[in-house]
Amino acid sequence: MTSLNEPNVDFHLKLNQQQFNIPSELLKRNWDKFNNLYTSYSVELQGQFATLNTLLEDPNKDEQSIEKLNDIINTVNILQKRLSQLHDNELTILERIEKRVEYFKQFERFKYDSNTDKLLKWYRSYTDLLIADYLVRHGSNSIDHKNKIASNSGIEFIKTRGLEDLIDYEVLIEANQISMELIENKNLRPLLEWIENNSAHLTEKGSHLQFQALLQEYIELVRCSDYKAAIRCFQTHLAHFANIYPKELKLAAGILAFFKSCLNNGRDDEVTNEQKLFHAYFRKQMYRPHPLSSISSSNVVHNAELCRYGPLLDHERWESLNKMFLHEFYSLYKISYHDPLLIYISLGISSLKTKDCGHTISAQLIPHENPEVNEYIKSNVVNTDCPVCNHDIFPLSENLPFAHHIQSSLFENPVMLPNGNIYDSEKLISLSRKLNKMGYTKLKENQVMDPIDKSIYATTDFIKMYPT
Amino acid sequence: MSTLLETLDQQWVNSRLYVDKDERRTQLGKCVEEVHDFKIQLKKLKAHLLKHGSSPQKRLVIREKLAKSHKNWDSSMKKSLNSSISTYRKFSKACVKPLNEFQLDSVYVNKINPQKLYYLDTAIFSHIARYYTNMAVGTTSDEMLKYLHSTYRIPRSIAMDYIEMANIVKEMRSGNLNTCIRWCQDNNLEVLHFQLHYLNAMSLLSENKPMECYLYIQTNLASTVSKSSQLRMARPVSALLAKIVIGDTIPASKVDAYLETCVECFTKQYCLQNKLPLHSALFLVVLSGVIGFQVFTKYEAIRKVSHVDWSTADELPFHVKLPPFLSNYHPIFICPVLKEETTKENPPYSLPCHHVLSKKSLDKLSKNGTCNFKCPYCPVMSTKVKTKRVSFMKLP
Numbered sequence: 001m002t003s004l005n006e007p008n009v010d011f012h013l014k015l016n017q018q019q020f021n022i023p024s025e026l027l028k029r030n031w032d033k034f035n036n037l038y039t040s041y042s043v044e045l046q047g048q049f050a051t052l053n054t055l056l057e058d059p060n061k062d063e064q065s066i067e068k069l070n071d072i073i074n075t076v077n078i079l080q081k082r083l084s085q086l087h088d089n090e091l092t093i094l095e096r097i098e099k100r101v102e103y104f105k106q107f108e109r110f111k112y113d114s115n116t117d118k119l120l121k122w123y124r125s126y127t128d129l130l131i132a133d134y135l136v137r138h139g140s141n142s143i144d145h146k147n148k149i150a151s152n153s154g155i156e157f158i159k160t161r162g163l164e165d166l167i168d169y170e171v172l173i174e175a176n177q178i179s180m181e182l183i184e185n186k187n188l189r190p191l192l193e194w195i196e197n198n199s200a201h202l203t204e205k206g207s208h209l210q211f212q213a214l215l216q217e218y219i220e221l222v223r224c225s226d227y228k229a230a231i232r233c234f235q236t237h238l239a240h241f242a243n244i245y246p247k248e249l250k251l252a253a254g255i256l257a258f259f260k261s262c263l264n265n266g267r268d269d270e271v272t273n274e275q276k277l278f279h280a281y282f283r284k285q286m287y288r289p290h291p292l293s294s295i296s297s298s299n300v301v302h303n304a305e306l307c308r309y310g311p312l313l314d315h316e317r318w319e320s321l322n323k324m325f326l327h328e329f330y331s332l333y334k335i336s337y338h339d340p341l342l343i344y345i346s347l348g349i350s351s352l353k354t355k356d357c358g359h360t361i362s363a364q365l366i367p368h369e370n371p372e373v374n375e376y377i378k379s380n381v382v383n384t385d386c387p388v389c390n391h392d393i394f395p396l397s398e399n400l401p402f403a404h405h406i407q408s409s410l411f412e413n414p415v416m417l418p419n420g421n422i423y424d425s426e427k428l429i430s431l432s433r434k435l436n437k438m439g440y441t442k443l444k445e446n447q448v449m450d451p452i453d454k455s456i457y458a459t460t461d462f463i464k465m466y467p468t
Numbered sequence: 469m470s471t472l473l474e475t476l477d478q479q480w481v482n483s484r485l486y487v488d489k490d491e492r493r494t495q496l497g498k499c500v501e502e503v504h505d506f507k508i509q510l511k512k513l514k515a516h517l518l519k520h521g522s523s524p525q526k527r528l529v530i531r532e533k534l535a536k537s538h539k540n541w542d543s544s545m546k547k548s549l550n551s552s553i554s555t556y557r558k559f560s561k562a563c564v565k566p567l568n569e570f571q572l573d574s575v576y577v578n579k580i581n582p583q584k585l586y587y588l589d590t591a592i593f594s595h596i597a598r599y600y601t602n603m604a605v606g607t608t609s610d611e612m613l614k615y616l617h618s619t620y621r622i623p624r625s626i627a628m629d630y631i632e633m634a635n636i637v638k639e640m641r642s643g644n645l646n647t648c649i650r651w652c653q654d655n656n657l658e659v660l661h662f663q664l665h666y667l668n669a670m671s672l673l674s675e676n677k678p679m680e681c682y683l684y685i686q687t688n689l690a691s692t693v694s695k696s697s698q699l700r701m702a703r704p705v706s707a708l709l710a711k712i713v714i715g716d717t718i719p720a721s722k723v724d725a726y727l728e729t730c731v732e733c734f735t736k737q738y739c740l741q742n743k744l745p746l747h748s749a750l751f752l753v754v755l756s757g758v759i760g761f762q763v764f765t766k767y768e769a770i771r772k773v774s775h776v777d778w779s780t781a782d783e784l785p786f787h788v789k790l791p792p793f794l795s796n797y798h799p800i801f802i803c804p805v806l807k808e809e810t811t812k813e814n815p816p817y818s819l820p821c822h823h824v825l826s827k828k829s830l831d832k833l834s835k836n837g838t839c840n841f842k843c844p845y846c847p848v849m850s851t852k853v854k855t856k857r858v859s860f861m862k863l864p
Contacts, residue, residue: 003791003792004755004791005790005791008470009470009473010470010472011761013470014472014567015572016567017567020567024560027559028557031496031549031552031553031556034549035553038499045538049538052534057531062521062522066514066517069510069514077507083500084500087497087500090494090496091492091494091497097481101473101476101481108473117732123758124751126754127751127754127755130754131592131595156619160600161603336572337573338572338573338576341588342576342579342588344754344757344758345750346576346580347575347756348752348758350784351760351784352790355810355812356798356800379743380864385747385797387752387797388797392587392588392591392594392749393749393750396585398581398584399581402783403783403788404785404787405787408800408801408802409799411862411863420859422860423861424862428863431863451861465824466822466823466845467816468823468824
């Protein structure tokens, strides 16, 4: 074990399961594409060969058979090109896996050599990866329309740091893009497309996502009064779900008739409406009983029967749809739902946080007549580099528990001054010497100055303490 | 020894994921080759057909050959495809599944308040500014600051602290140490000053200019080395001189490595001189998180089996052993009676015998100040009046 008490290599691998989960899934998906492509071409070739076969039987159709054979060669040629593209994909993924293994082998070497400097540097790149992951997941994206490649600050960071092989940013940004479209632009298209491409996985899991997304599409059509399209949507997409979600579908159908009344007759006395609303909720607990938001809450509900349509029109549905999507997306690739960076920060803060954190000593300082002394003490003595006390980190530590300590961790030679402050006696003496040397104070040989309240004591006043 | 990494590396990455590791040939690669071979075969048969198409017998042979090679091709494609997917499945089962022993999400019990996340953004800004300002695109400071702002939204005020450092590092990496040497002189940093000159001498020798190197040592390093207190520095210089004498050189990679050491030393010194934190707070927190993770997952595993719950609400139920440089920021006093950390509400008190207890335990021992009590550590008797509130102060 080295001086950092860092976990072993295998533990690090487990912490970074997503670095291997994603490529493993990608390999399988790439294989699926490869296989599908081959199968479809194989069927086509089967047909072509059959025609060629009959053509060859007829000696008069010499030219035609040569032509057919040419066609076949062309088909095979195209197949080869398309397959080798997928094969290149495969090699890229495999290379990533190899680079990642190399990354952890590096760590293994540093750990084996107990090389703390190198280990710290390695952990810095590890931190950078977590930051990159966070930025890619949440950054706002810009799309390069020429190459159709989305980018954001996270990807920029990955590229400047040369971390491309250690993080599957393409996957993360796909989730980010779909989710941003949902939340920011209320655009369902990318989500529906994704659902279609991954329907096998979703049905296997028995996910509600597809139904909820289609339902939302229908609701939006109703909202913009395109009833024809809404009915078409209901018939083609939603009707299959009649057995699984009968209640929701009844509501959805009802909304078509009552949507206008939901919006128009809302204004008379709000309070009683709200009471009715709650009453209705308890009678029919089909959705989460949260207050209706924004537009809908003010004007929906004239009578209690209508208010049950409220949740369908609620804009919070977008939020929950987004959450549902992210859950499905991340579970598909076995990526953690919460941002890894936040998880590490939460654990890190809790491991570090002492009861003293956030209580700055500078507030207790009593100023000295010489401002230089104050300045020196402020920046050199009481200033702590404690990461939890850092002004950006401390607010994050708000709800997090403190570290648990079983032993006191103090300092050598504790002595108490008459004012009750306990210091390391040697450090206190050397501090006073330094202040004298710099000409800030004129202390006598056996005198020290308490840096907090600036009172001066003789070293003979020191009381040796026995804290346990 | 790490078993997972070894399996991943030896058994899979270096063999089983490939048909031939040295050529980086995979099963799918084999498929592509088979398609190619098939195409060539078809072309050959086409040539035959063109040449001998008129003879019915030959036509028959060609027909059969075509059918046969199509059939063979199809079956070998299927075979390769099957072994490809089964390799992946085995890989996933043997290598990837064991990594999923626990879920990262499962230890995320104490959540960070989402309303405070904009503070995290600033922490990220500071992190990037501290370590990577020198990678910002641009030739002038202004361009670099603009780049950092437009790419990461890092405000000028944060990046400003590091821009001088970044410029010096940039110069150092481009082979010009002069600004850094001047900076060292201004700040009286003898050791780094020496290291930089030494680096210059090294690079002269690696460029195969022994005479220049010798003269450089004479003018720039000799005076420092001759000081008797700097024996430590004499050793590398004498090694360099010896290399000159025997006509040896230094590989460029060594010079680069030493340059990085110097950059690291310089940034450290720069932060010290300018009262900037040595490491970004975010980095230290994440590092503590990695170290703590092992205990959290262990606790989570035990909790699952034994149905114990996360006991104390505001304190972790276990101790995380952090390295000294991460655990010495604040003095921690654990009351020896209550075994609790002292706080503002429950501060430490000194007894007349100079043992220290927390206020709560003092109240308990003295029955709220109504009676005398014996110090739990020595025979001295005490009363509450005789105790004195103390505070522990850590000096750097």
